[in-house]
Amino acid sequence: MRLCRGDCIGLAAPSHLATREGYAPVIQAMEARGYRVKTAENMFSSAWGFAASAEDRARDINQLIADDEVKLIFFGGGEGGDEVIPLIDYASAAAHPKMWLSFSDGTSVLSAINRRAGLPVLYGQSPGGLVEPSAYDAANFRAHVEEGCAPAHLKSGAWRTVTGGTASGTLSGGYLDNYVFLEASGWIAPKPEEEFILALEEHEMFFGVEHVSDSIGRLEQTPVMPHVRGILFGHYSDPMNEHLLFRLKVLGEKWGIPVAYTDDFGHGVNHAIFPFGANATLDTENAALSYSYR
DSSP states (O other): OOOOTTOEEEEOOTTSOOOHHHHHHHHHHHHHTTOEEEEOTTTTOOTTSSSOOHHHHHHHHHHHHHOTTEEEEEOOOSSOHHHHGGGSOHHHHHHSOOEEEEOGGGHHHHHHHHHHSOOOEEESOOGGGGSSOOHHHHHHHIIIIIIOSOSBOOOSSOOEEEEOOEEEEEEEEEEHHHHHHHHHTTTTOOOTTOOEEEEEEOOTTTOOHHHHHHHHHHHHTSTTGGGEEEEEEEEOOSSOOHHHHHHHHHHHHHHTOOEEEEEEEESSSOOOOEEETSEEEEETTTTEEEEEOO
16 A cells, blocks of 8 residues: 555544644644545543543544545554553454554554454654654655565664574564553454564653563563564663663563664654564675565
8 A cells, every 4th residue: 555646645633632733733744745534533532631531532443444535544642542552443453454553642542443353553653753853753754655565674874783683474563662561452462373573662851761671571471471482672762771771682682582772763753664563584794675465
């Protein structure tokens, strides 16, 4: 799939309080790129004070799913996506396939759509990023959204090899805390034959290294970890945090998997896009991540 000029982008806010004033420049930027834009019915509601109710946010997602004019469902992060996922109509999502793109807390909805509806999804950018995108972010949007099926990850700079090696599997991941919850609660339970490459991220503005370490420990106790064949971890801090790199090294050595750290994605200045659901090959010694599509 790819997004063409004249196609319709559907906007929702399952994880944050959206305002018409805040989204006006976002919609303007999308229209300037040649796209039509629809906002979901309850997107600007604040029934709970910080966002619309879980039911209204889910109705918005289901509305955009059923609208065949909408080619891309696009939403940002925040908090609260976990409340929405039990209320999504996954059968309808499977019957109305379209592109999905989100970031951060959007991990929950994206991952549930990927696993429960069997659809590929894109992780790494939010709608506001289109207002004044960097050259790197724009190149990622073009490669994954407008051209589609990018053959390889676009790098912004050098990677740090934590544990060396090459591995392949289905690409999955997102924001670490969300991903651990989804795995522990069974939303994205692996099949016996599946193998995964994970692209994961956290950021120091939200959690210290001790919390990240604890989240990694929880990840290791979920059903997915024996199926993980490699991990690419995104930007956590500037400068790079050596304590986090040590924890990632412990993880890689314990499980015998390649692990690398990069500033290409996460809550920093670079926002790479990842095609979750694609087949991926991670080579941490040569700092490469390539994709193939079913």
